[in-house]
Amino acid sequence: MATERSRGQGTAGEPTVDVEGPWRHEQAVVDDLRLHYVAAGDEDDPLVVLLHGFPEFWYSWRHQLPALADAGFRAVAVDMRGYNRSEKPRGLDSYRTDELVGDVAGLVEHFGRERSHVVGHDWGGLVAWETALRRPELVDRLAVLNAPHPAAYRRELGRNPEQWRRSWYVLWFQVPALPEAFLGARDAAGVGRLLRESAAPGTFSDADVRRYRAAASRPGALASALNYYRAAFRESLGDELRRALGRRDRTDRVRAPTLLVWGERDPALGVELTEGLDRWVPDLRVERLPDATHWVQNDRPDEVSDLLVDHFEG
Template sequence: MAIEERERTRSDADRPWSHEQAVVGDVRLHYVAAGDDEDPLVVLLHGFPEFWYSWREQIPALADAGYRVVAPDMRGYNLSEKPPGLDSYRMEELVGDVVNLIDHFGRDEATVVGHDWGGAIAWETAIRRPERVARLAVLNAPHPERFREELRSNPEQWRRSWYMLWFQVPALPEKLLGARNAFGVGRLLEESANPGTFGDDDLRRYREAAARPGALGAAIHYYRALFRQQLGEQARRLVGRAEPQRRLRVPTLLIWGEEDVALGTELTEGLNDYVSDVRVERLPGASHWVQNDRPERVNDLLVEFCGETE
């Protein structure tokens, strides 16, 4: 175990989780795990610019409820491996990491929970590999087709999503967000959250994770690779070669903080066209960082949803 991992483990010594590593597919992932090995598996996928720590309130709640909980640092983030090149962060690779992680724990399926970018990956995993997803819970991340639909018809959503275009600029976003020990990352979190959501220690941890060599560039590559893939998808649609969107049949819970500065509440509507079994829970007053703003409510919703049977 590396020195930085030993230090992180010591600082979390009073928490009911362990720090582990696994090679899944062609990438080494660091993850935090809690709960008994034989319990049903729940995989928690974090967003940008976070790491496993964004689930600090949900990990013990789900473990106490009888689940084997795994929260990885996604590829490129914090202590996980940071493969080079834009192609390493294509959606196919990110979905593959989730499936391979489920394989690593010897399971046929898992409940997959994702927030922000982790939510985007969770949606795509359920869409592309529904047989591996028992249940799907997404926090403040829109269904991919519903998001494309909103971008085509709503200029306000384009205004909210300006940062996605800014991230296409080479090198500059990494330089600005990473300056002064990732000061910009802490500021981004503070300015988009409700007052008091993140304490000084929380912000220090996020900044430290983002300041690791190569971490910010890898995280921003998620946006760059997606943008490139979306251009290719639009081209295929124009010539009639795009595959039709399949209606998702995995039981789905969408939790949405209504004060999200980047994603409008309109994105929670019209989902029945894309998902056959979906429940939407909108939380007034909660920001984009809904699991940190309203941890007890989110915990209750996730525990209830994970325990439902078809």
């Protein structure tokens, strides 16, 4: 695995959204895929891998990176495949869950570790859950922010019409090309609206929104981000067929000690998704923040940072 240090220069014609701070911009080559990441903390400290959601990039963790480093952790926030400065492979198969989990495994190996703490928000949270389920030997402690355990999501879709209403956008994202056009027009103005309209007032500054829009405006970035949803939808249909035929061979049980942080004012994911998880996650701590939205680590950065540090110090 190779590492390259970045001076913050994008390729010709692409917006540059690097942000100076107490971290370093670097790149890793994982299974021939180039992933950009930002690292803070000493190289020998316990590793924490942070996975962002849609439509974000590593910058989602700008508050937690220095807090984790100050607490004695090696914090690494990656641009997930397809996002911002990471490579953007073509085709839905490149965004299947096994590929996304493989990126996490490759990063842990890249840093010369056998295990890591794993944190994920939104789509990154789904990848974090799946990493703990599919590659439990990699995960020391797990922390998930506003992303449902897969079995809990299936449960609520099966019994809760309100969650179907909240999840309408997943079906819209299946439409070819139209979501990219809607979100990407005028330098990704739609991405800015999505963040502004779903977050608490003051959560994202004008500078924050400009950076998210710039990251989403990189060639191929929005199509890649939406392919996460498209690949997952196709996988879920296959999973349902296998369940119907009695051929499902995976577990829903998470072995790692788990922290679930939930902003209760999430417009897309109901608080019911935090309930009844003991059968799948026996070692679980749930922290529900009533005044926080889906963007919980940005709404309540200090509180979320403290919860993560406390969880990882165990």
